[in-house]
Amino acid sequence: MKILVTGASGFIGNYVINYLIKTNNEIIATSRNIKKARDFSWFNKIEYIPCDLNNKKKNYFNFFNKPDILIHLSWEGLPKYKELFHFEKNLINNYYFIKNLIRNGLNDISITGTCFEYGMQSGVLKEDIKTEPITSYGIAKDSLRRFIEKLNEKYRFNYKWIRLFYLYGQGQNPKSLIPQLKKAIDRRDVEFNMSGGEQLRDYLEVEKAAEYVCKIALQNEINGAINCCSGSPISIRNLVERIIEINNSKIKLNLGYYPYPDYVPMAFWGDNSKLNKILKLN
DSSP, rough: OOEEEEEETSHHHHHHHHHHHSSSEEEEEEESSHHHTSTTTTTTGSEEOOOOSSOOOOOOHHTOOSSSSSEEEEOOOOOOTOOHHIIIIIIHHHHHHHHHHTTOOOOEEEEEEEEETTTTEEEEEOTOOOOOSSSHHHHHHHHHHHHHHHHHHHHEEEEEEEOOOOOEEEOOOTSSSSHHHHHHHTTSEEEEEOOOOOOEEEEHHEEEEEEEEHHTOOOSOOOOOESSSSSSEEHHHHHHOOOHHHHTTTEETTSSSSSOOOSSSSEEEEEEHHHHHHHHOO
16 A cells, blocks of 8 residues: 655654554655655655645645555644644645545545643543644644544545644654753753643653554544543653653752643543554554
């Protein structure tokens, strides 16, 4: 099969490509930045076609050599979750791109959504609960999902909406919590500033999340919204303390330095029952 992966040079995209290379499939990777893509080990092992969704094309299906499957990871502007461009620009561009592919012949798509679609709902989050996003990012992603579901009523295609929770690993945004902590440890800082750390979150190592994304995309027995998560909550403080211990560091935590974010609840994690059913298929 011929698999098109957008956002290939992004955080999770790099790992998705590395996983797919091990499968017996033809891989087409795309992103805006070919210079960045050239730095990845997979660049000469796949077909790379640069593309900027801001510059619309008449027929994306032909442009990408008629793929059988789309794994759509592309989304601009993260982690600026509250900015209006998520629905003023990203939502429109992404819907046009996907609809254009479907109208011209594609019939199997997997798109990454976000746990931010659930909004301020606490506790374990199942895919069938009502979404209540409050950030621009969450609203845009949830709206795209609804648009795709209506599109599916007309064109009938295989469709998986993969809700990512919290990812970590090499290549992560350097301004994120864990990269900042590791930098502080490497500098031998005396203390590390953070929030109170009592938030409960659902974390997955990015390489494992990429594997799950691929396994979801390469099956069609379970469709619709699917949480891509560990299913096990961990407090931010506990996670940070584990990393400190693994690195044999003496750094002290300056808890409460930063306020808790106002756009996510204190405690939430994903129900991974649907994901586990998919993993048993492979």
